[in-house]
Amino acid sequence: xxxxxxFNCGSSSLKFSLMDADSEKVELSGLAERLGGNGAEITTKCxxxxxxxxxGNGSGHQEAVEYILAFLKEKGYxxxxxAIGHRVVHGGNKFKSSALIDxxxxxxxxxxxxxxxxxxxxxxxGIKTAQVAFPHLPQVAVFDTAFHQTMPETAYLYAIPMELxxxxxxxxxxxxxxxxxxxxxxxxxxxxxDPNDHCIISAHLGNGSSLASxxxxxxxxxxxxxxxxxxxxxxxxxxDVDPGIVKYLSTILNIDSYEIDHILNTKSGLLGVSELxxxxxxxxxxxxxxxxxxxxxxxMMNYRLAKxxxxxxxxxxxxxxxxxxxxxxQNDFMSRKKVIEHLGFLGYHxxxxxxxxxxxxxxxxxxxxxxxxxxLVLCTDEELMIVRDTLDVIACL
Numbered sequence: 001x002x003x004x005x006x007f008n009c010g011s012s013s014l015k016f017s018l019m020d021a022d023s024e025k026v027e028l029s030g031l032a033e034r035l036g037g038n039g040a041e042i043t044t045k046c047x048x049x050x051x052x053x054x055x056g057n058g059s060g061h062q063e064a065v066e067y068i069l070a071f072l073k074e075k076g077y078x079x080x081x082x083a084i085g086h087r088v089v090h091g092g093n094k095f096k097s098s099a100l101i102d103x104x105x106x107x108x109x110x111x112x113x114x115x116x117x118x119x120x121x122x123x124x125x126g127i128k129t130a131q132v133a134f135p136h137l138p139q140v141a142v143f144d145t146a147f148h149q150t151m152p153e154t155a156y157l158y159a160i161p162m163e164l165x166x167x168x169x170x171x172x173x174x175x176x177x178x179x180x181x182x183x184x185x186x187x188x189x190x191x192x193x194d195p196n197d198h199c200i201i202s203a204h205l206g207n208g209s210s211l212a213s214x215x216x217x218x219x220x221x222x223x224x225x226x227x228x229x230x231x232x233x234x235x236x237x238x239x240d241v242d243p244g245i246v247k248y249l250s251t252i253l254n255i256d257s258y259e260i261d262h263i264l265n266t267k268s269g270l271l272g273v274s275e276l277x278x279x280x281x282x283x284x285x286x287x288x289x290x291x292x293x294x295x296x297x298x299x300m301m302n303y304r305l306a307k308x309x310x311x312x313x314x315x316x317x318x319x320x321x322x323x324x325x326x327x328x329x330q331n332d333f334m335s336r337k338k339v340i341e342h343l344g345f346l347g348y349h350x351x352x353x354x355x356x357x358x359x360x361x362x363x364x365x366x367x368x369x370x371x372x373x374x375x376l377v378l379c380t381d382e383e384l385m386i387v388r389d390t391l392d393v394i395a396c397l
Contacts, residue, residue, distance in 0.1 A: 003027065003080050004387045008087040009126030011118055012036055014064045018077060019387045026383070028075065032064035042067055046075060065129045084130050084139045085390035087178070087382070088123045090116035091143035092169060098146065098389040100397070101127060101139040109141065115169065138397060140390040147177030150218040155315065172230070174222035176204045179325065180212040182385040186378050187321050199316035201309055204380065205329035207235035207278060213312045220315040223308060229265055232308060233301040235278035238268035273297035280332045302335050306342030313372070320373040325380040331359045340367045340375060347371050
């Protein structure tokens, strides 16, 4: 038996799991939270048992990794780990695929910190801590941005002075790449599409959401841009707004760009419009009771999603499959219904029974169009993609 350990580090959290490299089954998993602050703790799940343990106030990523090391040793898995795969949010222009971590790769991840100041430093902490704890194991970086490096210039450039791109790397990067790539491969298998001739729109919908136009396995365009703020209406993110709003808000509210960025990222989207919640389940319940803010927020999210889907057929030239995935995409059948209704002029006919049954991990086709293929729900698995990438990279050693 051999296993791959997966690390996904946030600024104050560390999510991990251990997956059997052969069966692709998760053997154990866990989440360390509130790292670096009061109440730092770690929750582990193994064989149906859930254990919550305190790490001590002020404990950080190092203490969390040390706990994980002891936990793996206690459960008898430590000597069977083959490699460690790390989720890294931003690879900039440097990485078009996952990479074996060495000093050069670390330096390049560090160079991308200005592009992802909240995420890449946390990813680096996780990598360096894991290198100390597991010095004998190869470690692989899997980048959220890598899949979208196939976008053409017309898709990734902004219509701003080119010197800002050349000198300061200001361009559209896109995110959720690991999920979109997984979904593209799964869609091909599920529908029996030609791996070398297919056109798919992947809709990864959750608290963070994005679309990707995928042609013959390559990302042609995606809704997120320089940061994950661009694009769709999300849980707490605004999605597309007029950049002129920034100057206007700065003037009338007497606040700086950091405060405006905070508003657009954490106080907007479904939460900001509804003035109630960023959770679709809460909003649908409130909407049924007549809550106007909830109704508008949901209608806005689904209207703009449908509008983007139509525009994302353009880089493909045709459409074989529209795939809903992510927490909202996989479970919110009401939102899927609304989106399909908006797309009715494309010839989509919703199977209401199939749509309502496709929740909680169920997968399947929910609508069909003679011209634009099938709409279906598939479950994404970013951790499995990280494991597969890690195995591919270490196979070359």
